[in-house]
Amino acid sequence: GLPTSPPAVPPTEVTFTWRHGGVTVYVAGTFNGWQWKKLELGDSGEPTARVRVNPGRYQYKFIVDSVWKCDPECPHEYDTDYNLNNVVNVFAPSPPSSPSQYRKTVPPSG
Secondary structure, three states: OOOOOOOOOEEEEEEEEEEOOOEEEEEEEOOOOOOOOEEEEEOOOOOOEEEEEOOEEEEEEEOOOEEEOOOOOOOOOEOOOEEEEEEEOOOOOOOOOOOHHHHOOOOOOO
C-alpha cells in the first residue's frame, strides 16, 4: 500500500553571496537562529556561504565588517520590529514520483 505520511524532506542547500565589498562578511538568519556564519571566498572570488535548510521562508541579513546590511539585489521585507531583512523562500525538491520525471524513465513503446 501507499505510505500514510509523506517521506521526510531532505534539507536543501542555499547559497548566500555578498557582492558589495567589505573585508569580513557573515550571514545570519531565522534558518540558524541568527548565528553568524562566515562567508568564504568562492570560485567567483566573492564571499559565499552554503547553508543546508529545510523548506520554508527565512529572513536573513549580512554582517559586513560588523555592520548589519541587506543585499539590495535580493528580496527584502520588514520584520515585526520594523527591521529590514532579506528574505528567501526555500522549496522542497520535487519528489521522484512526479509525473514529469516518471515519463522520462518510461521507455517508448514500439
